[in-house]
Amino acid sequence: MSRALKVASAFGLLAACATAPTPLTEQPKATPRDLEEVTATLKRDFHARGQATMSRVELDNVQRICNLHADNPPREVAQPLEEAQLKAIPFPSGSLMGDWKRGERIAQSGRGSMWSDKPGVQEGGSCYNCHQISPKVAAFGTIGPSLAGFGKLRGSSPEMQRYAYGRIYNSKAYNLCSQMPRLGHAGTLNEQQIKDLVALLLDPASPVNQ
Amino acid sequence: MRAVTCGVMLALAPSPALAQQSPYAEYQRMTAENAPTELFELEGEEIWKKRQGPKNVSLERCDLGEGPGVLKGAYAHLPRYFADADRVMDLEARLLHCMMSLQGRSREEATKRVFGNADRGSEMEVLSAYVARHSNGMPLRPGIRHPKERASYELGQKIFFHRAGPWDFSCASCHGEEGKRIRMSELPVLYKPEFARPLMATWPAYRVSSSKIVTLQWRMNDCYRQMRMPEPDFGSETTVALIHFMTVTARGESYRGPAIKR
Secondary structure, X not given: OOHHHHHHHHXXXXXXXXXXXXXXXXXXXXXXXXXXXXXXXXXXXXXXXXXXXXXXXXXXXXXXXXHHOOOOOOHHHHHHHHHHHHHOOOOOOOOOOOOHHHHHHHHHOOOOOOOOOOOOOOOOOOHHHHOOOOOOOOOOOOOOOOOOOHHHHHOOOHHHHHHHHHHHHOHHHOOOOOOOOOOOOOOOOOHHHHHHHHHHHHOOOOHHHO | OHHHHHHHHHHHOOOOOHHHHOOOHHHHHHHHHOOOHHHHHHHHHHHHHOOEOOOOEOOOOOEXXXXXXXXXXXXXXXXXXXXXXXXXXXXXXXXXXXXHHOOOOOHHXXXXXXXXXXXXXXXXXXXXXXXXXXOOOOEOOOXXXXXXXXXXHHHHHHHHOOOEOOOOEOHHHHHOOOOOEEOOEEOOOOOOHHHHHHHHOOOOEEEHHHOEEEOHHHHHHHHHHHOOOOXXXXXXXXXXXXXXXXXXXXXXXXXXXXXXXX
């Protein structure tokens, strides 16, 4: 092959490869137009099934801001939204500590809020999917931080109960674009279940704190 | 020709042996040795050749993109744009198209049971396994030149990162960060080629935990179920765009399925 031809074919190869899109190296920011386009597409392409109604496709302001900022909005944008989320948490009065044994079952169960689940039945929080919790359970996920020893490190003061309750009810009140579902806000867990999870985390007798 | 050369070049690019680092590699290797995929492929061949529908014809003249009835390499070049449907289709959307146009079946009837169970698989699952087998060893080279292919890839990318639903999940919630697990399952970062390559090169697959062939349309459907979203239509633009986005990200990888999965 002549040198000229070699050079030409190398260029040809580069040109061919250049037509393929360059893979991303990080999460991109969406534009308002992207959000409109995707929401319209999902509305057209999805259908309600069981309890999973089409209203679930609509974005709320938290989702909108997180999508627009690739989960990293500027502080001045995130803060007022976090405050509004916090304000909307219906904190029960009195002790927020339920039964850690029931909490353990709730943490284990990955069911609830899916189209395949019975409507109106609150089952689980899918907690082990993402967190290490009781050190006895080996099958835990790692998307969220380990919660082993959570109460041992922090105690079980009313303030800590309130923090744990709020964080489970609506994680976005503390970190706007947290990957953790807003389990109370979404209706996946009820008040008693969240109290049971608070006990799982904070009760000195819970395996989490052994 | 250029595209072929480019594909070959990319196929030769080093692909990190992620599976070898995994503590589950040995389990994966052992189960792969006894994969019963061949039985399902044979079943798929029977259905491919079976006369069905109001027109009482087989799928043997179905054009999967390489010409009517051509199976070799068809799967490796999907998803791609089809002029007769004026849209991008993946294998399953195309099979459905053929069932409707060639066999005269209704969408409703043909999609009544697209995902089977351990007792009885589905027509779509075994057909997918049968067609995919004919691309074994060929580099994945989905369509990307046609403007609608471009648009499908870009839409898929946007949907991949789009957080929505009661749990605020996007695909990236689970497939966006390296080294993470859900319970014991390691999560591939599917917008990055080094993770998309080994994954996309092995679907459809025999899934040990459900004792049947699982397809990419099923995977999209079941992810949305777990994301607490409503159900995507089978073969819709959304599911095809996601599959297209991930397949383009994996392009160049040699297809080695139908494989076996946990």
